[in-house]
Amino acid sequence: MLASNTPLAVLLFPGGLFALGLGLMLKGLDRRVAARLQGRVGPPLAQPFYDLVKLGRKRTMVPDIAAQPVFLGAPLIGAVTMLLAAALVPIPGVYAPNPMLGDLLVLLYLLAVPAVVLMIGGSASGSPFGAIGFSREMALMIAYEGPLVLVVAAVALRTGSFSLNDIVAYQKAHGSFLFDPVMWPALLAFLAFYPANLGIVPFDIPEAETEVLEGPLLEYSGPALGLFKVMSALKAVVVLGLGVALFFPLAPDGVAGLIVHAVKLVVMMLIGVTFLRVSMGRMRIDQAFSFFLKWPLALSIASLAIVALA
Amino acid sequence: MTLLQTLTEKARQLAVRSPWIYRINAGSCNGCDVECATTALIPRYDVERLGCQYCGSPRHADIVLITGPLTTRVKEDVLRVFAEVPDPKVTVAVGVCPISGGIFRESYAVHAPVDQYLPVDINVPGCPPRPQAIIEGVAQAIALWRERI
Numbered sequence: 001m002l003a004s005n006t007p008l009a010v011l012l013f014p015g016g017l018f019a020l021g022l023g024l025m026l027k028g029l030d031r032r033v034a035a036r037l038q039g040r041v042g043p044p045l046a047q048p049f050y051d052l053v054k055l056g057r058k059r060t061m062v063p064d065i066a067a068q069p070v071f072l073g074a075p076l077i078g079a080v081t082m083l084l085a086a087a088l089v090p091i092p093g094v095y096a097p098n099p100m101l102g103d104l105l106v107l108l109y110l111l112a113v114p115a116v117v118l119m120i121g122g123s124a125s126g127s128p129f130g131a132i133g134f135s136r137e138m139a140l141m142i143a144y145e146g147p148l149v150l151v152v153a154a155v156a157l158r159t160g161s162f163s164l165n166d167i168v169a170y171q172k173a174h175g176s177f178l179f180d181p182v183m184w185p186a187l188l189a190f191l192a193f194y195p196a197n198l199g200i201v202p203f204d205i206p207e208a209e210t211e212v213l214e215g216p217l218l219e220y221s222g223p224a225l226g227l228f229k230v231m232s233a234l235k236a237v238v239v240l241g242l243g244v245a246l247f248f249p250l251a252p253d254g255v256a257g258l259i260v261h262a263v264k265l266v267v268m269m270l271i272g273v274t275f276l277r278v279s280m281g282r283m284r285i286d287q288a289f290s291f292f293l294k295w296p297l298a299l300s301i302a303s304l305a306i307v308a309l310a
Numbered sequence: 311m312t313l314l315q316t317l318t319e320k321a322r323q324l325a326v327r328s329p330w331i332y333r334i335n336a337g338s339c340n341g342c343d344v345e346c347a348t349t350a351l352i353p354r355y356d357v358e359r360l361g362c363q364y365c366g367s368p369r370h371a372d373i374v375l376i377t378g379p380l381t382t383r384v385k386e387d388v389l390r391v392f393a394e395v396p397d398p399k400v401t402v403a404v405g406v407c408p409i410s411g412g413i414f415r416e417s418y419a420v421h422a423p424v425d426q427y428l429p430v431d432i433n434v435p436g437c438p439p440r441p442q443a444i445i446e447g448v449a450q451a452i453a454l455w456r457e458r459i
Contacts, residue, residue: 038353039353053324054326057325214365
């Protein structure tokens with residue numbers, strides 16, 4: 001077990017370069033498998049990495065009417081926040097974050113930052129599409145944050161702690177929550193939450209390419225757009241890693257644990273992202289909003305009640 | 311210095327593998343646009359295997375596909391959108407219209423050929439061109455883009 005609060009944890013191993021590589025690999029796998037499911041050949045696995053290098057070599061254009069410091073600062077803040085968040089997520093059997101760095105509550109706040117940063121960047125760009133993206137992102141965020149907080153509260157109530165290390169340790173002693181019927185409503189609510197948080201097809205309403213031209217990202221180009229790509233790759237690792245820690249963290253120690261963790265992330269990515277996005281069309285914002293305030297919210301409230309009674 | 315040069319060369323080789331495509335419809339009859347969509351959507355002609363991706367914003371683009379004879383109505387907008395594409399970029403004229411005006415050649419409302427106004431690098435003639443020809447044009451554009459990035 002590795003427990004450190006050194007900058008190394010943020011920059012190199014569980015966060016930083018490692019998480020970035022893992023995130024880009026997940027994105028590449030997602031694109032490849034999606035292409036295969038549609039009967040295409042698809043891009044190489046390292047495609048997101050090539051995209052990132054390419055964006056680094058392009059020019060960043062700032063629109064005349066944009067608020068420049070905010071416009072350029074937003075992607076930076078988003079990427080750095082996710083870098084920090086990646087160091088807060090445990091890799092069971094391999095890495096336990098130092099409690100000094102922060103617990104589940106800090107992670108919840110950090111997870112809200114990418115959406116906020118997209119809203120700020122989009123509105124600072126001065127583009128009308130950015131403004132549409134802003135309002136949609138806001139509505140979607142209100143819809144999915146509620147279920148997330150309640151799911152986390154249910155897990156915390158069950159284990160009696162807001163520390164991810166304690167949650168992992170509890171499941172190691174009592175069996176993983178994946179096989180615990182009491183936790184199934186929370187698990188279902190989380191399954192509905194993470195596609196929305198990752199912004200993929202049924203819920204990619206704020207960035208809808210074919211209707212609002214990628215909304216907040218419309219005016220970004222070059223390295224600034226690259227930072228948003230870094231942010232979303234890291235966010236995939238953080239959100240999926242959070243799901244692993246909350247519901248099925250059992251893994252062997254050492255290198256085997258690392259491999260098991262990567263496999264779990266890939267499975268969650270394929271089920272919750274790839275299969276979902278190739279088999280569904282995009283929802284309207286009102287449909288997504290009412291969906292989240294109906295099923296995931298009801299499930300998460302139910303799970304909180306069941307856990308409180310059990 | 312040599313290490314830096316090696317790294318730059320390596321980065322350039324990697325960057326070439328990610329050309330993003332943006333389509334400008336300069337008053338086209340939509341025939342060429344359907345063929346462009348074909349190259350992306352039909353399994354047989356998948357351009358994503360070259361690393362290409364059709365993007366919705368001119369600011370994300372590396373390769374610009376222009377279709378249509380540049381009608382008076384859209385001329386200013388096309389020039390403005392083209393200027394929004396960040397350098398380095400490569401321009402491909404798809405179909406016979408941007409090259410000569412095609413069947414609209416004699417019209418008072420048409421400003422073809424497009425290369426009077428925009429630096430066109432590659433012409434893909436045809437009315438409409440076959441998807442294979444468009445992919446060939448994109449492949450040549452990628453070769454040209456390698457020099458520029």
